[in-house]
Amino acid sequence: MSLLKVENLSVSFHNDERSVQAVDDVxxxxxxxxxxxxxxxxxxxxxxxxxxLLRLIPTPPGRYDGGRILFEGQDxxxxxxxxxxxxxxxxxxxxxxxxxxALSPLKTVGDQLTELLDIHCPEMxxxxxxxxxxxxxxxxxxxxxxxxxxxxxxxxxxxMRQRVTIAMALMLEPQLIIADEPTTALDVTLQAQVxxxxxxxxxxxxxxxxxxxxxxxxxxxxxxxxxMKNAKLVEAGETEALFSAPQQEYTRELLRAVPRLxxxxxxxxxxxxxxxxxxxxxKTWFPVKRGWLAKTVGHVKAVDDVxxxxxxxxxxxxxxxxxxxxxxLGRTLIGxxxxxxxxxxxxxxxxxxxxxxxxxxxxxEIGMIFQDPYxxxxxxxxxxxxxxxxxxxxxxxxxxxxxxxxxxxEEVGLNADMxxxxxxxxxxxxxxxxxxxxxxxxxxxxxxxxxAVSALDVTIQAQVxxxxxxxxxxxxxxxxxxxxxxxxxxxxxxxxxxxQQGKVVEQGTPTEVIETPQDPYTQGLIKAVPxxxxxxxxxx
Numbered sequence: 001m002s003l004l005k006v007e008n009l010s011v012s013f014h015n016d017e018r019s020v021q022a023v024d025d026v027x028x029x030x031x032x033x034x035x036x037x038x039x040x041x042x043x044x045x046x047x048x049x050x051x052x053l054l055r056l057i058p059t060p061p062g063r064y065d066g067g068r069i070l071f072e073g074q075d076x077x078x079x080x081x082x083x084x085x086x087x088x089x090x091x092x093x094x095x096x097x098x099x100x101x102a103l104s105p106l107k108t109v110g111d112q113l114t115e116l117l118d119i120h121c122p123e124m125x126x127x128x129x130x131x132x133x134x135x136x137x138x139x140x141x142x143x144x145x146x147x148x149x150x151x152x153x154x155x156x157x158x159x160m161r162q163r164v165t166i167a168m169a170l171m172l173e174p175q176l177i178i179a180d181e182p183t184t185a186l187d188v189t190l191q192a193q194v195x196x197x198x199x200x201x202x203x204x205x206x207x208x209x210x211x212x213x214x215x216x217x218x219x220x221x222x223x224x225x226x227x228m229k230n231a232k233l234v235e236a237g238e239t240e241a242l243f244s245a246p247q248q249e250y251t252r253e254l255l256r257a258v259p260r261l262x263x264x265x266x267x268x269x270x271x272x273x274x275x276x277x278x279x280x281x282x283k284t285w286f287p288v289k290r291g292w293l294a295k296t297v298g299h300v301k302a303v304d305d306v307x308x309x310x311x312x313x314x315x316x317x318x319x320x321x322x323x324x325x326x327x328x329l330g331r332t333l334i335g336x337x338x339x340x341x342x343x344x345x346x347x348x349x350x351x352x353x354x355x356x357x358x359x360x361x362x363x364x365e366i367g368m369i370f371q372d373p374y375x376x377x378x379x380x381x382x383x384x385x386x387x388x389x390x391x392x393x394x395x396x397x398x399x400x401x402x403x404x405x406x407x408x409x410e411e412v413g414l415n416a417d418m419x420x421x422x423x424x425x426x427x428x429x430x431x432x433x434x435x436x437x438x439x440x441x442x443x444x445x446x447x448x449x450x451x452a453v454s455a456l457d458v459t460i461q462a463q464v465x466x467x468x469x470x471x472x473x474x475x476x477x478x479x480x481x482x483x484x485x486x487x488x489x490x491x492x493x494x495x496x497x498x499x500q501q502g503k504v505v506e507q508g509t510p511t512e513v514i515e516t517p518q519d520p521y522t523q524g525l526i527k528a529v530p531x532x533x534x535x536x537x538x539x540x
Contacts, residue, residue: 001073003207004030004053004176009067011048011057022048024231025067030176035208037218037239039254040228041457042429046211047097049228050178053209054088055079071176090120093169095162095182098374102165103153109137109164110149113171120172136167139197141190143323159190159322159484166194173206180211188484188528189321195221213429213457215258216530219243227251257458259465259487261529265510270494275309276478277333277446282306282342282352284325284332302328304502305342308495310446313472315479317493317510319486319525325502326482327371330448333480334368335359346446364394367439371451373431377423383409384419387438394442408437413463429456436464440471448480453488465492486529490514498522 011023023045030036038046051057053069055076069076071092076084096102104112113133117124124132137145140163153161162182169177177198183191198208199221210222218225218239225242227235227250235248246252284303287296302325310316318326331337333344339352346366354362370376377386387405391397397404406416412433423431432452439447449468453461469492471477483489489496490510498506498513498521506519517523 002029002070003032003034003072004209005068005070006049006053007068007070009049009052009069010065011045011052012063012065013061014063015061021231022062023052026228026231026233027067028226028233028236030207030209032175032205032207034224035210035222037222037225038209038211038228039213039215039218039225039457041254042213042460043427044228045231046228047180047427050094050180050209050211053176053178054092054094055084056094089116089174090172091174092176092178093172093174094178095165095169095180097181098372101374103161105153108150108152109156113137113149113164113168116168116172132171136171137164140164140167140170141193141322142167157323157327163190163194163322166197170197175205176207176209178209178211181213182210183212183214183217188486188525188530191217191484191530192528213461214530215243215255215458220530227254254458257462259458259462259485259491261487261490261514261526263487263491265490265493267494269509270311270314273311276312276314277310277344277346277480279309279333279344280307280342282329282332282344283340284328284337285340301325301502303332303339306497306499306502306504307342308497308504308507310478310480312445312478313476314495315472315481315493317481317483317489317496318499319483319489319496320499321525322484324499326499327450329499330368330450330480330482334366334448335362336368364390364442365445366448367442367444367446368448369432369435369439369450369452371454373435374423376435377431379423382420382422383434386423386434387419387441390438391441396442404441408441409434411440412437412467413460429460432456433460433464436467443475444477446478446480448482450482451484452481454483454485461488468492486514486526498525 006026006028009023009026013020013022026049038049040046048057053076064077110133113136114129117129117132133149134145137149142148142160142163166182183194212218222239225237225239226233227248229250235246235251243255246255282303283305285299285301288298288300289295290297306329308316318329320326328337332339335351335354343350343352345351346362351362384400384402384405387408388397388400402419405419409416409418414430414433436452453464456464465488468479472479481489481493493510496507496510496513497504498519500521506513506517506522513522514526517526
C-alpha cells in the first residue's frame with residue numbers, strides 16, 4: 001500500500017483581475033521508505049504541489065479544484081483542522097524553502113523547537129525536551145548549541161536558519177518529509193552532512209519528497225524523479241533511467257543546464273590592472289556578551305584579516321561553509337556592518353570610515369543582491385515601484401516609468417506585465433530575479449552577489465549567469481560573487497577566495513583552486529560537490 005497517493009490534483013489561485021492554474025491534474029505515489037524527487041523550473045508548480053500535501057495553500061486566493069491526497073488511505077483534503085494538526089509535524093513534516101519566513105522572529109530558536117515538542121510530546125520532561133533540542137541542533141551542525149539555542153533567528157546566518165528548520169522537520173521522525181529546496185542555503189559540506197542525516201532516518205517507514213532544482217542532489221538521493229512544467233507532470237521514472245535517457249526535451253534541457261566542476265572557465269586569466277576595490281587587513285568582529293551587565297567576554301571573528309583586490313570587469317568568488325564569514329564580508333564592504341579594523345577603498349575612496357548619509361553616493365555604484373529574496377522585497381509595493389524607487393532617488397528617473405521597469409524585467413527573463421503584481425505572487429526564484437533586476441537598474445560598477453542564484457532552478461540559473469556575464473562584458477561590471485556552489489563559481493569567476501572561520505585559507509584562479517587545491521579544507525569542499533552521472537555518488 002502506498003504511503004501517499006495523489007490523484008488528479010488541481011490547484012488554482014484567483015483574484016479580482018485573473019486566475020492562475022498552479023497545479024493541473026497531477027497524479028503520483030510515494031511508497032514507504034522511498035525518496036522521490038520533484039523537479040522543474042521556478043513557477044512550474046513544485047512548491048504548490050508540496051504545500052498542498054499538508055493543505056497549506058491559503059484559501060482564498062487558492063482553491064483546490066479537484067483530486068484527492070490520500071495519506072495512509074485518508075484524504076487530507078477532507079480532514080478537519082484538528083485532524084490536520086495531529087498529522088502536521090508528527091506524521092508529515094515540511095522543510096520550507098525560506099527559513100526566515102518559517103521561523104518566528106519573536107522567539108528564540110530553542111523555544112521554537114521546544115514548542116514543537118510541547119505540542120506533540122507533552123509527556124516529556126522539560127529537561128528531556130531541552131536535551132533533545134540541543135542534540136538536534138548539534139546533529140544539523142549548529143556550533144555551540146547550548147548557547148545558540150537562546151539566540152533569535154536574525155542572529156543566525158541564512159544557512160544556519162535553514163539548519164534549524166531541518167532540525168524541526170526531522171526531530172519527531174515523521175513518516176513523510178516534504179523537503180522544499182531544503183539545502184539551497186547550505187554549503188556543500190553541510191549539505192552532504194544533512195543528506196547523510198536524512199538517509200540515516202530513511203528506513204522502511206520514512207519517505208521523502210525532495211523538491212529541488214539541483215539535479216546533482218536528485219542524482220545522489222532519489223529513487224524516482226517527477227518532472228513538472230507549467231503546472232503539469234510531464235515525465236516520471238527511475239532516477240538512473242531518466243538521467244541516462246530522458247524522454248522529454250524539457251528534461252534534457254534541465255540536465256544540460258546543470259553546472260559541473262569539469263566545465264571550462266568563462267574566459268582566460270584576467271589581466272592585472274588598477275584595482276577598483278582594494279581590501280587590506282579587514283576585520284569584522286562581533287562582541288560576545290554575558291551576564292546582567294552584558295560584559296564582553298570574547299568575540300566572534302566573522303572576518304579576520306582578509307585582503308584582496310577586485311579590478312574593473314573582474315569577478316572574484318568567495319566560497320566557504322555557512323558561517324565562514326562570506327556574507328559578513330559582503331555586508332561590511334557595503335556599509336551594513338562596521339569593520340573592526342583594516343581598510344577598504346573603492347575607486348580610491350576609503351569607505352570604512354563612512355557613516356550614515358555619507359554612504360549614499362556609493363549605494364548606486366556598489367549594489368548588493370541578497371541571499372533571501374523574500375525579505376529583500378517590500379511586500380506592500382508593486383514590482384513597478386520596487387524597480388523604479390531607487391533610480392528616482394539617485395536621479396536616474398524623474399518619475400515612475402513602466403517602460404524602464406519592463407526593460408529590466410525582460411532582461412532577467414520575466415514578462416513585462418509582471419510589474420503590476422506584488423512580491424507574494426511570485427515564486428522564490430522569480431523574486432530573486434526581481435532583486436537582480438532592481439540592482440542592475442542602477443547601473444553600478446561593482447555588484448556584491450550574496451548567493452544570488454542559489455534560489456534559482458538550473459535553467460533560470462544558467463540564464464541569469466549568462467546575463468551577468470553579458471552585462472560584465474558590455475558595462476565592464478565587477479562582481480564579488482559569494483556562493484557555496486563551486487560549479488557556479490568556476491563558471492563565472494576569474495579569481496576564487498576560500499574562507500574558513502573568517503580567514504582566507506586559499507586563493508587563486510578557479511582552475512588552480514578547484515583542480516589542484518592545496519588546503520585540506522578546500523579539498524573537502526570539492527569532494528562534497530554533487531556529481532550527476534557518477535554512480536559512486538548514489539546514496540540509494
